Amino acid sequence: MAQSSQAIWTDVEHIRVQAPLIHNITNFVVMNNTANALLALGASPAMVHAPEEVEEFVAISSALVVNIGTLDSTFVAGMKLAMQRAKALGKPVVFDPVGVGATTFRNQVSQELLTLAAPDVIRGNASEIMALAGLNAQTKGVDSLFGSDAAIDAAKRLSSVWSCVVVVSGAVDYIIQGERVAAIANGHPLMAKVTGMGCTATALTGAFAAVNTDYFQAATHAMAVMGIAGELAAEQKSAPGSLQVNFLDALHELTAATITDRLQLTQS
Amino acid sequence: MAQSSQAIWTDVEHIRVQAPLIHNITNFVVMNNTANALLALGASPAMVHAPEEVEEFVAISSALVVNIGTLDSTFVAGMKLAMQRAKALGKPVVFDPVGVGATTFRNQVSQELLTLAAPDVIRGNASEIMALAGLNAQTKGVDSLFGSDAAIDAAKRLSSVWSCVVVVSGAVDYIIQGERVAAIANGHPLMAKVTGMGCTATALTGAFAAVNTDYFQAATHAMAVMGIAGELAAEQKSAPGSLQVNFLDALHELTAATITDRLQLTQS
């Protein structure tokens, strides 16, 4: 087994043994799916957004995942408190700026959250990463108008400004931290036909960050596992309803051998 | 291929090629399903409800779908702003009065929304259409106590009052605009055992309205595609968990030939 496959598998085993509690403040569309993906991987998910309790909840969690997909003022208040508390406690924070660039509100909230408590990992599609880097990228709602390679420079800039790992999802996923760049070519085009697969990638990154303090590695491993489980599912049946079901099964059934056989990782 | 099958297929192809952005303000129960149904059909869904951003979001969208299933004051505020803005911009608005007739709040909100910004299409079950037409129909929560044919007169009245297309869902779906009436006999009884199939019909109507400005046709085509995909799914396995999965697969795999073979459309 290659070194990188082994490192991914070690993280998966740690997640399965430790079942880290992952605190999610995420959107209504994907709450069920991302909770199920975290469970299928071996983590223990919780969705908790009320300002009255997020600080206390983040304190008992192993990572915080914040996703602005269906944000409103109540959720934003919870996000701010949770992110600040997570930073103060040294818990990993993963941020998904869904749809940033589409509205002024999303842009403002994203900038406020970053300024208040810079996350350890930011994951988005190319449009989102470019918009977050201030490039006035065009977006199409929550979908990207660009391939992931178009956002590599934006990702490097974001990584430098906020001292964090940045993931650009796409046909190839890029994971960037300063000069470190990893590229994952796993995955399947049909994954774009299932809502919230990007949000699921973000949630799984939280689980890996809970067991691996090298967040560049954690994000890389999460994207690899996403892509491999996605292609396994798409090969079962090439249709989106089935993909969603088979993806969860594949995550649950993931083995070291499958990772070794399928991993398409390039590091530079 | 008959003319009407061809017209449905043309719309499906336009949706698949254009992937129109459909802005949904909908209920918590169905957000995942309706997003997945829109993706499976070929559209690009987004769920955005915050009053701070709905006006900006509707401006970049190709249609607005408003569904009051789990309404509360925050969502209602977003619905009002979005519907007014959509009307001002000439974007199609599709309205689903889930559970109207069950509570005074639902009745009041529905009347306020209609008065503020009459939608282009209203879709509901018989109880909802009758209640919305002021007939004091009995309802059973979000389920209808009547067959769809019982609501044809109510639908005609609604269509006349608000100058819009009205769809009554049921074993037969009726699409009504003034004197135009279409009836779709496709579908399967098991669809009533999966939550939110009506809401999905409404969301798909938004996608068809985004590519066909004859909203009577758009609504008719949406109901035909719903019914055909539903019966294909039910024939795969006659059980509700499987139906939800197979329905998405069927939408994704829909062909012109299947529409021609199965379409049960009567126009008068």
Add this chain to the structure above:
Amino acid sequence: MAQSSQAIWTDVEHIRVQAPLIHNITNFVVMNNTANALLALGASPAMVHAPEEVEEFVAISSALVVNIGTLDSTFVAGMKLAMQRAKALGKPVVFDPVGVGATTFRNQVSQELLTLAAPDVIRGNASEIMALAGLNAQTKGVDSLFGSDAAIDAAKRLSSVWSCVVVVSGAVDYIIQGERVAAIANGHPLMAKVTGMGCTATALTGAFAAVNTDYFQAATHAMAVMGIAGELAAEQKSAPGSLQVNFLDALHELTAATITDRLQLTQS
């Protein structure tokens, strides 16, 4: 057929014939699943939380299910009004204290709700039941750190204090009302890998309470049906994505013979 299997089947038949309207104020993660589980069993679900309408809605419903999984101030306001109204009208109330013990907010809200309107049935995992009984039990977010038998004494205390039925879910489910104790050994470990199976058990309890005023029996029957449908699903395919789908199919296809063959019920 044994007496207890017959009694379960009688309730199932009543649910299928009457399709009782079950009013749920529940969490965002499980709204779709619990609605679908109620439909698959034969009930008519509705999710309604707005303070403006819950009192009117509970009046037309046959049971109220309250679940604090993703509580916030808006939902809590709706829960209070709905529970008080249900009690005043003599409608059964089933309460699921998801994650109680994890935060002060959850503890306070739970105590407020119990004091305001003691429910007829409380269902939780061992950690939740122990926390609710004031035992300062450790929790891990929304997952239990204890087996269900560890919470039997806590359940008895809770049952006595609030004069209600208490269900502790786990590998064995305990149903307790004063001196009455039932134990259900049905189910499958994989059910813990699907989010919201506990919440679904609570929702189904609402359906059984709508047709059986002996709430101890209603809760016992609900847990038996959950466990049997869960093991049928897990035997179809031992993977969590498939389990969620097959569970709904199994609920829909449940027969008297299956219940008789599989029921593992001990009463004392």
